[in-house]
Amino acid sequence: MDQQIIDLGQKVAALEAASTMANTINMEIFYWWCTALMITIHAGFLAYEMGASRAKNVLASAIKNLLAFAFVCPTFFFFGWWIYNAFPGGLTIADGASAALPWSMSMGPNLSDNATGVFWAAFALFAATTASILSGAVIERIRLTAFLVLAVILGSVIWILAAAWGWHPSGWLTTKFGFHDAAAAGCVHLIAGAFTLGVLLNLGPRLGKYNADGTPNALKAHSVPLTVVGLMLIIVGFFGFLGGCIIYNPGGQWTNIFGQPATLSSFAFNTLMGFAGGIIGGWVKTRDPFWMMSCGLVGIISVASGLDVWYPPLAFLIGTFTGIVVPMIANFIEKKGIDDAVGAVAVHGCGGAIGVLVVGVFAAGYPNVNGAPPVTFFGQLVGFVVMSLLGFVPGYAISAVMKAMGTLRVPRDVEIMGLDLVEVPIEAYPENIGRPAAETLVPTGDFGSATAVPAE
Template sequence: MEQQLMELGQKVAALEAGSKMSDTINMEIFYWWCTALMITIHAGFLAYEMGASRAKNVLAAGTKNLLAFAFVVPTFFFFGWWIYNAFPSGLTIAEGSEVALPWSSAMGPNLSDNATGVFWAAFALFAATTASIMSGAVIERIRLTAFLILAIVLGSVVWILAAAWGWHPAGWLTTEFGFHDVGAAGCVHLVAGAFTLGVLINLGPRIGKYDPDGTPNAIKAHSVPLTVVGLMLIIVGFFGFLGGCIIYNAGAQWTNIFGQPATLSAFAFNTVMAFAGGIIGGWVKTRDPFWMMSCGLVGIISAASGLDVWYPPLAFVIAVVAGFVAPMIANALERAGIDDAVGAVAVHGAGGAMGVLAVGLFAAGYPNVGDMPPVSLTGQLVGLIVMGALGFIPGYAMSAVMKATGYLRVPRDVEIMGLDLVEVPIEAYPEGMTRPATPVMSPVTTGTPAAVPAE
């Protein structure tokens, strides 16, 4: 009898161990596929930026996008991940952060650690996405190496410091102010949009964008269908991005990044409803397929901070409003002399700000974990200001130094000829879409917006 009981106990222990291992593997698989889906965001950015460029710049735009990903990932390994773990309380180094240093045993194959690699990979894709937000806005005139330096700072330093402060269970914005930003509308989109605005101010508009009196001209994308398809791929990838914003707890309820109970069902309801709402808002305002898709993304961003708590029709309404407002913000920036080629500041910066603010307006009082303060409008405004400043100040300062040294922008003759001719050893369209012998600018003498030729 004792022998049978012993054998039964061993079988129960083996089953429990197998169940725990199964839970661990399921967690790894979940974040593995979230990361894989996030690669789709970069396929979308690639298509969207290449389509938004004129034909003479299409491969240079694609090369810039590919290299941003390639440089941000290793720099995030060497110091970005450590920044997230080191600075949640401000600018003092947190105890235990050495586990995230690149030579730590956790930062490589380790049979006793099934979590660090997949979490790091998901965060590395968040970092690359943040850097790529800037990429489309600056096409056709930024120097490649200057862009890569800015992308590394944005993707592996600035945004992850914002995440440590406001997208971390011990981040001071959460522990002191109850800041709530579940889907990273603030630390990714607002930060990236503000950083991009700072760069654009110093970079200046593309040649031909404005008349001498300041009237803006349309510089037409060489392939609007490619931009629209690229934006849809970004939407697909955002299901991986937002999935990576929820914490898989083996044998227990999901939680958000702050430790509050959450479900993927809530994320599903609100992501899909917000996407639809953003498209409708953009359609009502513009009737433009490019802006309809861009506003679909704005809709998701505007609902992202509260994905875990919104009643789906409220997420839809928030997104409709954001989708209606975003093109207006883009037009205002254009009239102010800011040449944002793809509307990134309006889509991500303003969309992120609206997402953070919406939580303060409609979810104030939502309880926090332990004795941390609940969600409040004050806390959301503090987070909005901190993240806006954290993005704008380094973006503006670094690009101002580059501008002063003549390093930020390509030479005028290179911009007129097209960056592909100088930077890329192959042609994008060798048959039927060749460059003219002499680049031509569209002479505009009236106040009517006119296109600059694709070539």
């Protein structure tokens, strides 16, 4: 009898160990596939930016995207992940941050640690996504090396510092002000949009974008269908992105990044409702398929901060409102002489700002955990201001230095010929519209007198 009890106890212990390991492996698998889906975002950015470029710049835009991804991953390994773990309290280094240093036992194969690698991978993809938001806005005139430096600073330093402050269970914006940003509308999209605005102010518009009187010209995308397909791929990838924003707790309820209870069901309801609302808003305002898809994206961004708490019809209304407003903001930015080739500042910056601020309006009073204050409009406003400045100031300052050094923008003759001719050893469309010989005139603008430019 005693032996039977002992055997039964051993079996129970073995079952408990197997269950624990199964839960751990399920957690690992979940973030593995979130990361895989997030790579679809970059396939989308690749297609979207190539389509938005003119024929003479298609492959240069592609190379810029590929290299941004390639440079952000190692830099995020060497210092980005450490920044997130080191600075949740501000600019003083937190206890335990050494575990995120690149030579730590956690940062490599370790049979006792099934979590660090998959969490690092998910965050690295968030970093690459943030850097890619800048990419589309600056197509057709930025130097590749300047873009890569800016992409690394944005993806592996600035966004992750914002995440440490406002997307971390110990982040000071949350512990002091109750800041709530469940799916990173602020620390990814607002940061990237503000950084991009700072860069665009120094980069200047593409040749031919503005007439002498300041009125804008349409520099048409060479393939609108490719941009629309690319945007839809970004939406597919966003299901991985948003899945990576929720914490899988083996044996327990899901939580958001702050430790508040959450469900994938709430994410599913509100993602689709915000997406649908955004598309309808874009359709009502523009009838333009490019803007319909861009507004679908901004619909998701606008509900992201409260994705865990919204009543789905409210998410639909927020997405619809934002889908109507954002094309108007993009038009305003264009008329102010800022050439954002794909509307990234409006879509990501303004969409992220709306996402952060509406939580303070419609979710005020939502309780926090671990003694942090509840959600308030003031707390959301503080987060908005901090993230706007954290994005804009470095973007403007660093690009201003590059501009003064003459390293920010390609030479005028290179821009006229097309970046593919200089940077790429092959042609995008060798049989038809690759590098035509016909010429059109560029109207006089900020960059000189009327000049002959190869036709698109």
